[in-house]
Amino acid sequence: MRRYRYRCTICRTTSPVVHQLDDLAAEGQAHRHAVHGGHTPDDEIAGQIDRLGRWYAAxxxxxxxxxxxxxxxxxxxxxxxxxxxxxxxxxxxxxxxxxxxxxxxxxxxxx
Ligand SMILES: [Zn+2]
Missing domain, CATH: 1.10.287 (Helix Hairpins)
Incomplete structure (x- = not known):
């Protein structure tokens, strides 16, 4: 089972864990639209995490x-x-x- 998270470094918030890439994209889109008026925050992070919540890419x-x-x-x-x-x-x-x-x-x- 894959786990993904979206993190906005401007708001310093991290989304709940989702299990589908489509849900990850929806999390990021919903946050950008609701908080940032559709703009993309600098240095936002989205990707697969391990069971400890660490981004594999990091x-x-x-x-x-x-x-x-x-x-x-x-x-x-x-x-x-x-x-x-x-x-x-x-x-x-x-x-x-x-x-x-x-x-x-x-x-x-x-x-
Ligand atoms: Zn934000």
């Missing part, structure tokens, strides 16, 4: 990959809620760590 690649894996594992239990389960965070860390170890093993065996 995360470093490794942290974003960890968040996607933890999101996927947490969605197995409850795909509507926010936050990561501890076992999903630990599982994502284990998957990334074991993948890095496997790559290191293969590379060192090839040399």
């Amino acid at each position: 995360l470093s690649p490794l942290i974003a990959l960890h968040a996607r894996i933890a999101d996927g594992l947490s969605d197995l239990r409850d795909d509507k809620a926010m936050g990561h389960y501890w076992w999903a965070t630990a599982g994502a860390t284990l998957i990334l760590g074991s993948s890095a170890g496997l790559i290191l093993l293969v590379v060192s065996a090839a040399l």
